[in-house]
Amino acid sequence: MNNQPLLEAVNLSKRYEDGALAVNNVSFFVKPGEIFAMLGGNGAGKTTTINIFLNFIEPTSGEARINGISSHVEPLKAKQHVAFVSENVMLYTNFTAIQNLDYFVRLGGKTQYTKDDYRKVLLRVGLQEEAHNKKLKGFSKGMRQKCGIAVAILKDAPAILLDEPTSGLDPKSGFEFIQLLDSLRNEGKAILMSTHDIFRAKEIADTIGIMRQGNLVMQKSREELSGENLEQLYMNFMAGVYE
Amino acid sequence: MLSTIITHELKNIFFSPKFSVTFIVVSLLLILSVIVGIDQYQKAIRQYETTTQLVQQEMREARGWMSLNNKILRKPDPMQIFVAGVNNDVGRISGISSFFAVKLSHSTFSDDPIYAVFRFVDFAFIVTVVFSLLAILFTYDAINGEAEKGTLQLTFANAVPRAQYIVGKFVGSWLGLIIPLAVPMLISLLLLLLWNVPLQSEEWLKIVSLFAAALLYVTFFISLGIFLSTMTKRSSVSFLFSLVTWVCMVFIIPRAGATVAGHIITVPTVAEIEAQREAFSKDRWTEYEGTMQEKWKARNAPTQTMTKQEREAFRDSKMWEWMEEDDRDRKQVQVDIDEQAKKLNEDLRNRKAEQEYLAFVLSRFSPASAFQLAAMNLAGTDIALKSRYEDALNEYRPVFNTYKDKKQKETGNSGGFRIEVNSDTGVKIDAGREKGVLDISEMPQFTHPKHTFSDAMASAVIDFGLLGFFSLTTFAGAFVRFLRYDVR
Numbered sequence: 092m093n094n095q096p097l098l099e100a101v102n103l104s105k106r107y108e109d110g111a112l113a114v115n116n117v118s119f120f121v122k123p124g125e126i127f128a129m130l131g132g133n134g135a136g137k138t139t140t141i142n143i144f145l146n147f148i149e150p151t152s153g154e155a156r157i158n159g160i161s162s163h164v165e166p167l168k169a170k171q172h173v174a175f176v177s178e179n180v181m182l183y184t185n186f187t188a189i190q191n192l193d194y195f196v197r198l199g200g201k202t203q204y205t206k207d208d209y210r211k212v213l214l215r216v217g218l219q220e221e222a223h224n225k226k227l228k229g230f231s232k233g234m235r236q237k238c239g240i241a242v243a244i245l246k247d248a249p250a251i252l253l254d255e256p257t258s259g260l261d262p263k264s265g266f267e268f269i270q271l272l273d274s275l276r277n278e279g280k281a282i283l284m285s286t287h288d289i290f291r292a293k294e295i296a297d298t299i300g301i302m303r304q305g306n307l308v309m310q311k312s313r314e315e316l317s318g319e320n321l322e323q324l325y326m327n328f329m330a331g332v333y334e
Numbered sequence: 335m336l337s338t339i340i341t342h343e344l345k346n347i348f349f350s351p352k353f354s355v356t357f358i359v360v361s362l363l364l365i366l367s368v369i370v371g372i373d374q375y376q377k378a379i380r381q382y383e384t385t386t387q388l389v390q391q392e393m394r395e396a397r398g399w400m401s402l403n404n405k406i407l408r409k410p411d412p413m414q415i416f417v418a419g420v421n422n423d424v425g426r427i428s429g430i431s432s433f434f435a436v437k438l439s440h441s442t443f444s445d446d447p448i449y450a451v452f453r454f455v456d457f458a459f460i461v462t463v464v465f466s467l468l469a470i471l472f473t474y475d476a477i478n479g480e481a482e483k484g485t486l487q488l489t490f491a492n493a494v495p496r497a498q499y500i501v502g503k504f505v506g507s508w509l510g511l512i513i514p515l516a517v518p519m520l521i522s523l524l525l526l527l528l529w530n531v532p533l534q535s536e537e538w539l540k541i542v543s544l545f546a547a548a549l550l551y552v553t554f555f556i557s558l559g560i561f562l563s564t565m566t567k568r569s570s571v572s573f574l575f576s577l578v579t580w581v582c583m584v585f586i587i588p589r590a591g592a593t594v595a596g597h598i599i600t601v602p603t604v605a606e607i608e609a610q611r612e613a614f615s616k617d618r619w620t621e622y623e624g625t626m627q628e629k630w631k632a633r634n635a636p637t638q639t640m641t642k643q644e645r646e647a648f649r650d651s652k653m654w655e656w657m658e659e660d661d662r663d664r665k666q667v668q669v670d671i672d673e674q675a676k677k678l679n680e681d682l683r684n685r686k687a688e689q690e691y692l693a694f695v696l697s698r699f700s701p702a703s704a705f706q707l708a709a710m711n712l713a714g715t716d717i718a719l720k721s722r723y724e725d726a727l728n729e730y731r732p733v734f735n736t737y738k739d740k741k742q743k744e745t746g747n748s749g750g751f752r753i754e755v756n757s758d759t760g761v762k763i764d765a766g767r768e769k770g771v772l773d774i775s776e777m778p779q780f781t782h783p784k785h786t787f788s789d790a791m792a793s794a795v796i797d798f799g800l801l802g803f804f805s806l807t808t809f810a811g812a813f814v815r816f817l818r819y820d821v822r
Contacts, residue, residue: 145491147822167493175491181484185349197338198492239488246492 343506419715473559
């Protein structure tokens with residue numbers, strides 16, 4: 092497996108027009124087969140960081156790289172190597188799950204899949220077969236989230252960005268989701284996940300970063316965190332104890 | 335990529351309830367309007383043929399060549415089925431005589447005012463008002479609606495070029511909207527064939543051009559909807575903007591243009607022109623009567639010293655000469671009156687032309703006006719319809735009068751009554767001839783003014799250009815805005 096970082100933030104900063112500093116000189120990387128969990132409160136800069144990776148926002152300075160390609164300089168090339176699942180996966184409600192998959196997967200540049208391929212992936216993410224051909228109008232958030240992760244799987248990108256993926260999921264769906272992430276990691280995907288959920292992060296992440304007011308105030312590997320009380324650590328960082 | 339976006343947009347439109355509603359509403363309106371239009375056209379043709387025959391009959395039964403008057407009816411045009419334009423406002427009949435200037439009267443709306451209150455719904459109206467509104471309703475949330483739903487974010491998490499996305503959105507929306515217009519239009523054309531509406535190749539070309547103008551017009555509103563959806567983050571705001579813009583474009587600007595032009599350039603009313611014409615005519619006839627009295631005094635002067643027999647012999651010898659002289663004078667008066675009327679009409683038309691030009695310039699800021707004007711020009715039911723007919727009638731009138739005079743001279747029959755009052759023989763009335771024997775087979779026929787396809791296109795080309803310009807500008811605006819649109 093290539094051990095070069097697939098996702099890399101290099102001195103990444105973002106200051107908005109109103110002067111607010113959303114991300115301040117943040118650097119980290121995620122290698123293939125790794126999950127990096129960004130923890131932090133609301134407004135800590137987690138989503139802004141992901142948005143810079145997706146070129147939804149331009150960085151003020153620094154660079155976000157996907158597979159070594161600057162997402163700001165060559166966004167279309169960079170996005171070929173990344174899949175994205177947002178906090179609230181929103182798909183077309185007047186289309187079925189398979190129709191939605193077909194559209195977004197084609198946008199991702201994959202045109203070789205058949206309906207059977209879509210069904211297999213939907214089953215893999217835990218969406219019952221009877222829902223495959225139903226319009227998304229009646230889908231719960233968990234079901235939509237499963238469709239979103241199915242799109243990400245079918246895109247078969249080496250890197251995946253997840254913005255609060257377990258937010259609002261029931262415990263069972265949350266558990267299934269974590270299992271799915273584990274299997275994706277085992278396939279060699281580099282996963283960057285922003286989350287509020289300390290316990291899920293601790294359970295699945297290889298590296299945990301804590302963001303506060305735009306700064307990456309802590310970045311530790313699973314090994315470095317072993318024996319530490321992550322929850323206490325997080326609360327201390329949030330309270331500014333170590334400043 | 336582009337085909338994926340277009341196909342998706344088309345599916346999105348086809349599966350939406352608004353597509354079904356649009357298709358049903360437009361189909362019903364368009365097909366019904368064409369059926370009503372065909373019925374109106376066929377009625378107008380029957381009326382035209384019947385009245386023309388009656389006029390011919392009346393002319394054959396005229397008392398004599400002098401009293402022969404013609405009536406010309408405006409021939410219905412099959413293009414009025416699609417674009418009524420000013421067709422129902424312009425008079426359908428004009429008298430042709432030596433004494434009265436041509437004037438088209440008896441318009442459909444003056445004869446049947448109920449139609450003026452509830453105007454005909456034709457293709458032009460459906461496209462101008464109904465279809466443009468539907469185009470706006472289809473596209474007002476094309477971009478911000480996707481952003482609100484969250485699908486835009488997921489779309490651009492992929493390597494999708496923004497230019498391709500906006501072009502795909504536009505093409506998909508365009509195709510999705512054109513189908514509800516094209517299908518009923520094709521059915522309407524079939525109905526024309528089924529009802530045997532006489533359409534020549536010129537008319538077919540005009541219909542195709544009319545459809546092309548409609549496409550350009552709808553393209554503008556699709557581009558406008560997309561443009562407004564890139565201007566705001568919330569679809570409710572762009573909906574409001576779209577409606578306000580639509581009302582301004584379709585209703586306010588065209589009317590405001592005409593009103594402002596009316597205030598800037600004033601045109602004398604028809605009543606004022608009539609009054610001036612009447613005053614001149616009255617003065618001229620009064621002058622003529624005075625001259626005649628003087629002449630008769632002078633003619634009678636030598637007879638004062640004559641005996642009765644000498645006087646009668648003198649009068650008999652001079653009468654034909656005097657009658658010809660009087661006729662020449664009378665005709666000169668008529669020529670003067672006609673020239674004055676012509677001058678007044680020319681002044682009026684020049685002022686009107688200035689006013690119309692300004693009104694068109696101002697109202698053409700709205701694509702709705704540009705489309706209406708293009709449609710009317712193509713159909714020949716434009717504002718120049720009246721003057722085209724009046725010009726043709728004015729050209730025909732002297733030809734007809736010359737024919738009438740020639741016939742009158744050939745037959746020596748004035749056609750009037752000759753009343754002779756003699757103190758010896760009493761009153762003697764001579765009716766001239768029997769009724770129903772005038773042979774008008776050689777009478778020159780009126781040629782209806784031609785409105786060829788090239789004439790129509792020459793008038794409509796500016797509006798085609800404007801519609802293309804408006805569509806391109808709004809799409810360019812949408813394109814540029816979307817390149818910097820925040821997709822989050």
